[in-house]
Amino acid sequence: MGKETPMADELEKGPWPSFIKEIKRAAEKHPSANDLLKVVERSYKDKVTHWKHGGIVGVTGYGGGVIGRYSDVPEEFPSVAAFHTFRVNHPSGWFYTTKKLRQICDVWEKYGSGLTNFHGSTGDIILLGSPTENLQPCFDALSGIGFDLGGSGSVLRTPTGCVGPARCEWSCIDTLNVIYDLTMEFQDELHRPRWPYKFKIKASGCPNDCVAAIARADFTIIGTWRDSLRIDQDAVREYAEGGLNVEKLVVGKCPTGALEWDEKARELKLKPQDCVRCMHCINKMPKAVRPGLDHGATILIGGKAPILKGANLSWVLIPFIKLEPPYTEIKDLLLKIWDWWDEHGRTRERVAELIQRLGLKTFLRAVGIKPVPQMVNQPRANPYVFF
Amino acid sequence: MGKETPMADELEKGPWPSFIKEIKRAAEKHPSANDLLKVVERSYKDKVTHWKHGGIVGVTGYGGGVIGRYSDVPEEFPSVAAFHTFRVNHPSGWFYTTKKLRQICDVWEKYGSGLTNFHGSTGDIILLGSPTENLQPCFDALSGIGFDLGGSGSVLRTPTGCVGPARCEWSCIDTLNVIYDLTMEFQDELHRPRWPYKFKIKASGCPNDCVAAIARADFTIIGTWRDSLRIDQDAVREYAEGGLNVEKLVVGKCPTGALEWDEKARELKLKPQDCVRCMHCINKMPKAVRPGLDHGATILIGGKAPILKGANLSWVLIPFIKLEPPYTEIKDLLLKIWDWWDEHGRTRERVAELIQRLGLKTFLRAVGIKPVPQMVNQPRANPYVFF
Amino acid sequence: MAKTDIGPPDFREMLPEVIKKNYGKWKYHEIVKPGVLKHVSETGDVLYTVRAGSPRLVSVDFIRDICDIADKYCDGHLRFTSRYNIEFMTPDKNKVEPLIEEVGKLGLPVGGTGKCITNVVHTQGWIHCHSAATDASAVVKAIMDELYDHFTSMKLPAQLRISLACCINMCGAVHCSDLAVVGVHTKPPKVDHEHLHALCEIPTTIASCPTGAIRRHSDKEIKSVKVREDLCMYCGNCFTVCPAMPLADPEGDGVAIYAGGKVSNARKPPMFSRLIVPYLPNNPPRWPEVVSTLKKIIGVYAEHAQEDERMGEWIQRVGWETFFRLTDIPFTEQHIDDFTHAVETYRTTTQFRW
Amino acid sequence: MAKTDIGPPDFREMLPEVIKKNYGKWKYHEIVKPGVLKHVSETGDVLYTVRAGSPRLVSVDFIRDICDIADKYCDGHLRFTSRYNIEFMTPDKNKVEPLIEEVGKLGLPVGGTGKCITNVVHTQGWIHCHSAATDASAVVKAIMDELYDHFTSMKLPAQLRISLACCINMCGAVHCSDLAVVGVHTKPPKVDHEHLHALCEIPTTIASCPTGAIRRHSDKEIKSVKVREDLCMYCGNCFTVCPAMPLADPEGDGVAIYAGGKVSNARKPPMFSRLIVPYLPNNPPRWPEVVSTLKKIIGVYAEHAQEDERMGEWIQRVGWETFFRLTDIPFTEQHIDDFTHAVETYRTTTQFRW
């Protein structure tokens, strides 16, 4: 085998763990993995992909969750002539028992190529490469071990959240639970395409945004607090004595100048009304500074990649909302957003693009939210005002 | 008269000098000024303007310089039935001898309403209100005393510059001379409309930009320097001893952190490569800090008010250019810009709007300027790149 | 026939002797007191400037009055500033106080320097423009009567520049002022179907509308246009190209207030003024709502801004949400941009104040 | 028939005991050393996390290997991070070093915490996607082989996140990464006139183009479309809706590099990555031009940035002109935005560095 794939083989070298080694491991048991290796080698030679536009494939009752994929040289690589992938929804926070993981491995060893992505960049478990005839039995087996498909196509995509309260001291919301709850509530929206395009939900427990929600989610939930952050002055002094330059590295980097270091009293002073909860002082001194206690979330809308009208970072929609189960307000809001988008959106128009086309004002009216200055960095400069 | 114009009369009160008083002064000799007062009173009552769209009026040989204006109630106010204004070009820097000013007064007393604006917001002397039949004789008289018309319509508008080297220690270019030279060179462009729309040139001697060139000129010339600013440490110390908080108010406000105040040595230290020549430290301590000596100008393009596609602040086109008479490079550049704009511009399309429509790249190629990072705040974020 | 294209008088002929001698040689300046500058040259020469406010709309007799003063104290020279103020210049320190006194006798304030409110850049208004949605001179007079003390003193955090334009054509640097008052229409043009075809080119008129609100009249018999009122934002551009589409309306017209613009590159780069009050009624002759709103804002600014902080720099530091909170100005749909680059103004961070 | 809509397993069943007990009660954390976190709870409980790099594209046997470790040291639990790293967690300090040793035996690096270069978010590439203009896994492998030491140490000014997308659909948070590698086509689609009408809806295809480059074929006999090549910027959107418009081209395809994006709200608000290298060729299997460019940039960043300054924060502070000067990367027409909000990126101040 080695001689046939010299370029791929080259990628077994070097200290970083090698995906080629992984393909070869799978290839020992799976002809499709073996063919995949050769396809990849061929791409390295030809400098183009050898996959064709995927047809519509899937499993009974679902409109998505499987990405169809065919080789453009099926004669040459018959075992990957059809090589579809499953998107399998993950447990919130990507926590697993080894038992569950082994069950997935067994199913995928049986029906697929034995290759996976842990995880896809949306957050699904990606089971990489199954022939068409194995799709349904494989799904049945997955369902049997308690797994279900994630989203693909014009549906709600697999919601994800950061590790949150499970292992992070800063989480102002229960990211894992809200993600799980919304996922369960909106199973139908996840599995049956009926919208203009995809819709993504992500939740981060604090403004550090460890799931990059603000950049990647149409509906972005970010934990925050409404009161003042908590400062333990003894612990601050400990950091200072430990050699941290509090003046320069904490106070000096606060974006709003909300902090002051009283060198004499060796105290960190805060003007709470100037704190914009950027997390920096907390990040620098986790033992000394903590988020406040009046927890909730900021809701932002419209994050997305460049296609079609350009990329967006999510825009502030609700500066603060309490986030407690059963999350009724959030669910109602999502339904309102989807209704409006569904009614007015064009094919392949993300919700942000629709808002851009029809105007934020129209959107706010449709979902019943009052304008507040927190929604904008600055008011309009142009005088083209409608009355 | 007083009883007829109660609202206007109200505006004679108060400490700020009153334009109504001025109208009344003129009204003593000029029936048109008297009628103007009544027109204004009527507008205060009706809350609308009583001027109609101006027809095309002018003087022989010129396509602009006179703004035509007619009353919409000529029966009621016959002496302002036609009430056109002259835009008279000013001497650079708005310097006058009283002799010249008195000559203008005499001409305008004879042919017009006796009312003026010193100055219009572009920078012309505005002679406010002449009947149609007086236009030519009035112009002849103005020409006789050495004055000429400014711009109106789709022409080069009256170029203006700040007081510059005449009375300001910071001027890095001879604003008065460059404005006068360009004005004389482009008399034809000033007087005979042949472009898509108006074009404005303004020059400020330093980045303080006292003629607001960056906001109001299609072609913005701003003096700057390429070497390091000059610091007189003794003078700095004097400011410090005089009570200026150098650390907080000078160093602390430098936008790039280029300054440091060495409290011990009582010295102001500069990292020259970090100075972006914002003028702040110079403004705060004129006796101690001065611009460098390698003088020149930054050329920016495209400043304008909102009509039609939105307002623009001028964009950096040439970070640094030497600016010495006869200003050949500037003149060549202007001609190239006008040629391109003239060829491609639509009616009422300012040069900035044309650049927006056809792309900065196209414009740069047309005028033969190479892209440099100083032209942008940041490179593109979107991946929609042409090759 | 008169000579054409002679251009303006050569500025060199207009300069006082001391300036000719020290042209380009000035070394530093001081503000001696409000309205009085002292420039010192590398040659050792000194020049005092006395700055006086002007209503801009002045009679020829006014010009003669100030010429009298210039003849008496300034060897027959004077200048105007880029904001309409009058500058009397003399190398002679002893002339400064008598000069100020004579200026005072004319009823002109001395000031407009340093941390003051200088003269208001403004436009024609109902005095001369067909486009005006408000008056210019009267509003300025009403404002400056009320803010007079700020012209003659220097007690603000930084200089504050107010501008006024009587319609959104925005003649002047109104779009980049600390505070800008802008005349606005709020009703769509009323099409004069009878005269339109005679006065205007229909395709040009249609093309003039930035929002595409203008269409050919549906009735082919009527050679005119129709305005889709929901698409019209009253910019008046159609009126500029076609007199048969007037927008002026006694009830609809009024003023908007913008804040936080600047032009200089000092500290922060230049910035646009931004909408803070979408509409206040025209209330001649003294526009009390406008005046009191400006006063309120200036008071809040004076109280909260740091030294040397321009209006816009202060707002940038504390956030617009703080500005609206402190000034008690309601934030509405109108404040949210919906023009071409609107999305660039939306907030894409969780950083904000409550 | 299988049950549908059961959703993923409940995360609560996946949590280790110590996490169940201290859920929401964590008080603070420390980075003990690269790749090892210590979280301390208000209850006094402690949790150690060992973070290991993963190639993401892994066989089921790989998963079984890490499960073996988790069974041995972590009571049968483990998790993955939002950047594909594997996290082994244990309350028992004594297990940490042996655990690390076993992870090492698998050939996995321990690190990815603090001021490091963590794992590269990436996509399918030539492994599975029909849109790919470059490979993903191979480029990532080549990069991380070279930057390996940065994964296992913490000596950068701040954490540096690299992402890779194999086409400008930009699966992943590539548009907001410290450094982003993006596959790009640079040739217009080659229309397959023969099959187009069978495979695609012509109006949808025409509508898909953001620049309006696609038109109906001029020859009415041919049921296909034409591309105006001067209007095409190779976005591939037409190909997404119509397979008969492939863009892949061995010569034209390659990668672009973007820099300075971030997602967190820490200190500066989130920002987009911006174009720094418009095109580098595909040079399999190790993309040397890409790797060396990234190394160069990281070196300059490491040398010049202040502590805690993310790539984009540093560039914002020193200016893009400084970035291009220090990195020796040529600035070209391509860097200047010409898409919808292009003007918002033009410099409107005289503030800049030489």
Ligand code: SRM
């Ligand atoms: C006379 C005039 C130039 C002219 O050719 O007419 C002028 C003259 C001076 N300006 Fe100015 N500026 C003049 C309009 C401007 C303008 C334009 C405007 O107001 O429309 C600007 C930009 C405004 C803006 O940013 O919105 C302007 C921004 C400055 C600045 C920067 C202020 C800042 O911090 O942003 C300085 C520096 C300072 O004041 O410390 C300055 C400083 C100066 C100095 C001190 C320069 C000098 O050394 O002589 C002059 C006296 C300042 C004073 O009045 O306190 N000048 N100056 C203009 C007087 C207008 C008036 O009557 O009020």
Ligand code: SRM
């Ligand atoms: C007289 C003056 C206002 C004043 O009272 O000072 C003025 C008055 C008019 N301007 Fe202006 N503009 C005047 C300076 C400006 C400036 C300021 C400047 O030049 O620095 C601007 C903003 C800068 C710019 O050009 O972008 C300005 C931007 C406009 C515009 C919008 C242009 C745009 O591209 O956004 C219009 C509309 C138009 O051209 O159709 C306009 C149109 C007009 C017209 C001709 C009205 C019209 O729609 O045809 C006004 C005639 C009024 C009248 O009856 O006298 N005027 N106009 C100023 C000229 C006096 C002078 O020559 O010194």
Ligand code: SRM
């Ligand atoms: C495990 C993980 C969350 C998860 O649910 O999987 C996580 C966990 C932690 N993050 Fe994160 N972050 C994780 C992805 C992210 C991301 C998203 C990404 O990388 O794609 C971001 C936003 C990235 C960006 O801005 O571009 C992120 C921005 C932060 C920040 C803000 C950093 C900054 O200064 O901009 C902190 C605070 C810090 O590091 O001081 C932080 C801090 C932390 C802390 C210290 C929180 C805590 O108290 O436990 C955790 C360990 C940090 C460490 O690794 O040094 N985490 N963190 C993710 C690990 C990814 C990995 O394997 O490398």
Ligand code: SRM
């Ligand atoms: C598998 C995955 C990449 C990976 O290797 O991790 C992926 C793969 C594809 N994405 Fe994606 N996207 C994946 C996460 C993303 C993300 C990241 C995220 O969700 O957080 C984004 C950016 C966020 C966003 O949605 O804006 C993303 C933005 C896109 C886009 C551009 C959408 C846009 O509005 O800008 C497309 C194009 C499209 O939808 O036609 C796209 C389209 C595709 C398609 C379906 C190709 C296509 O044109 O039809 C790819 C299938 C590849 C294959 O053959 O397997 N993918 N895609 C990720 C999903 C795995 C998972 O479920 O966990």
Ligand code: SF4
């Ligand atoms: S987003 Fe905040 S709460 Fe969530 S893991 Fe990151 S730091 Fe913790």
Ligand code: SF4
């Ligand atoms: S969280 Fe950020 S904004 Fe708030 S005080 Fe700390 S550093 Fe300043």
Ligand code: SF4
């Ligand atoms: S722009 Fe500069 S040079 Fe000109 S007057 Fe103002 S401060 Fe002086």
Ligand code: SF4
């Ligand atoms: S001119 Fe401005 S940027 Fe330069 S050192 Fe002085 S304050 Fe800093």
Ligand code: SF4
């Ligand atoms: S701002 Fe408008 S109304 Fe006022 S003078 Fe200019 S064009 Fe006329």
Ligand code: SF4
């Ligand atoms: S006022 Fe402006 S928006 Fe309204 S119809 Fe006229 S041009 Fe169009």
Ligand code: SF4
């Ligand atoms: S980035 Fe493009 S090529 Fe790569 S997986 Fe996503 S859609 Fe496919």
Ligand code: SF4
């Ligand atoms: S690649 Fe993009 S720009 Fe080119 S024709 Fe297709 S859709 Fe249009």
